[in-house]
Amino acid sequence: MIDTESIMDVLREIPDPEMPISIVDLGLVEDVRIETNGDSAVVSIDILPTFVGCPALPMIENEIRTKVGAVEGVGEVSVQFIYDPPWSVDRISDDGRRSLAAHGVTVPEHGSKLDVPGHGSTVELRTSAIACPFCNSNETRLDSQFGPTRCRMIYYCESCKNSFEHMKRV
Amino acid sequence: MDNLPENLKQPMIDLLLAVADDKLMLGHRNSDWTGLGPILEEDIAFSSLAQDEIAHAQVIYELLSPLVDKTADELAYGRSIDQYRCAQIVELPDGFDWAVAIARQFFCDHFDRLRLRALSHSSYKPLADVASRLAAEEQVHVDHVDAWIVRLGKGNTDSKQRLQTALDQLSPIAPMLFEPVDHEAELITAGLYPQAETDMFHAWRDVLQHVAHEGGLALELSPPNAGAQGGRRGHHSEHLKSLLDEMCEVYRLEPGVAW
Numbered sequence: 001m002i003d004t005e006s007i008m009d010v011l012r013e014i015p016d017p018e019m020p021i022s023i024v025d026l027g028l029v030e031d032v033r034i035e036t037n038g039d040s041a042v043v044s045i046d047i048l049p050t051f052v053g054c055p056a057l058p059m060i061e062n063e064i065r066t067k068v069g070a071v072e073g074v075g076e077v078s079v080q081f082i083y084d085p086p087w088s089v090d091r092i093s094d095d096g097r098r099s100l101a102a103h104g105v106t107v108p109e110h111g112s113k114l115d116v117p118g119h120g121s122t123v124e125l126r127t128s129a130i131a132c133p134f135c136n137s138n139e140t141r142l143d144s145q146f147g148p149t150r151c152r153m154i155y156y157c158e159s160c161k162n163s164f165e166h167m168k169r170v
Numbered sequence: 171m172d173n174l175p176e177n178l179k180q181p182m183i184d185l186l187l188a189v190a191d192d193k194l195m196l197g198h199r200n201s202d203w204t205g206l207g208p209i210l211e212e213d214i215a216f217s218s219l220a221q222d223e224i225a226h227a228q229v230i231y232e233l234l235s236p237l238v239d240k241t242a243d244e245l246a247y248g249r250s251i252d253q254y255r256c257a258q259i260v261e262l263p264d265g266f267d268w269a270v271a272i273a274r275q276f277f278c279d280h281f282d283r284l285r286l287r288a289l290s291h292s293s294y295k296p297l298a299d300v301a302s303r304l305a306a307e308e309q310v311h312v313d314h315v316d317a318w319i320v321r322l323g324k325g326n327t328d329s330k331q332r333l334q335t336a337l338d339q340l341s342p343i344a345p346m347l348f349e350p351v352d353h354e355a356e357l358i359t360a361g362l363y364p365q366a367e368t369d370m371f372h373a374w375r376d377v378l379q380h381v382a383h384e385g386g387l388a389l390e391l392s393p394p395n396a397g398a399q400g401g402r403r404g405h406h407s408e409h410l411k412s413l414l415d416e417m418c419e420v421y422r423l424e425p426g427v428a429w
Contacts, residue, residue, distance in 0.1 A: 052229050053224075170310075
């Protein structure tokens with residue numbers, strides 16, 4: 001018998017192509033619906049893209065189709081990318097945050113707003129204390145707002161002299 | 171609403187083309203810097219800006235797709251030049267002058283963010299959902315370019331002079347970003363393109379001047395003349411043709427072929 005939880009278990013095994021965590025821990029999976037049709041089930045999965053048009057999306061879709069499609073009793077898998085609700089870093093689970101930190105990627109605190117405040121001065125680079133994932137020091141500074149993927153930027157730790165990545169606050 | 175009233179369909183198509191075409195051309199210009207950025211971080215930054223803008227353009231073309239019965243690729247690469255709705259500022263080559271690249275980014279990123287914020291309140295829900303995501307991403311671009319305006323303005327005489335020259339060069343044409351598409355007023359009235367209480371041009375001019383002054387730079391901007399006809403009505407600079415010839419070269423070899 002296929003239920004939502006068994007499909008979620010399969011999704012938990014699918015890593016994000018650009019992040020060392022699963023697509024479930026990253027908060028991409030918004031909804032799983034199962035329609036039973038005789039012997040075979042139709043599974044539809046709603047996915048929230050992190051960044052719009054992220055180049056990893058087709059890979060994620062293929063992985064989901066392959067892995068969920070291989071579950072016994074699943075006849076058809078459909079994957080929809082939706083923007084409502086919007087993905088935000090708040091959707092990353094605590095397990096996901098720990099795993100990312102272990103790989104040198106930090107995540108903005110919970111509660112980041114999607115709707116950024118008015119058009120006040122934005123001239124200051126955001127250097128609010130982001131603790132270094134390696135030595136926990138707050139002596140860190142923004143090195144570059146752009147990094148190895150569209151969702152990450154680069155910070156530098158003055159204490160342990162390591163660079164680390166920080167997910168953009170969106 | 172999920173469906174557009176018939177009489178507002180064409181104006182909405184023009185508006186979405188303006189958004190997507192601005193982004194596609196700016197992204198293409200940004201990608202010119204890949205491998206040539208003045209420092210490694212900016213090489214990565216401009217390559218990321220290109221990725222962002224082209225991805226944003228793609229998602230808007232996909233919204234347009236069912237309205238015009240064309241694929242995103244056909245919209246991006248398969249139109250004649252007078253069917254593009256981008257403003258002329260995104261068509262200009264920057265001549266690999268870093269100051270011009272930064273100045274153009276300054277005018278365009280701030281405009282793009284304001285326009286997306288307005289569209290994120292659109293009564294056309296598929297657009298509002300996408301626009302609010304794009305506006306959040308665009309904020310990173312704005313932060314990036316503002317920091318460079320101040321850094322170059324406060325740098326030394328040379329960096330300040332070069333940036334001032336670039337701002338003076340682009341400030342006469344930048345306000346044409348605000349040239350309305352045909353029947354834009356009807357979109358505004360219908361709540362499809364809602365405007366904030368402060369008029370968008372003045373909001374744009376105020377924030378640009380604030381940042382420029384922070385860097386010790388002068389910046390004068392006047393609203394576009396009411397009758398001026400530019401990119402939003404399909405009147406383009408000579409540069410768009412060469413840009414399209416390069417960008418669409420492969421597509422035109424065999425339009426519609428599957429990759």
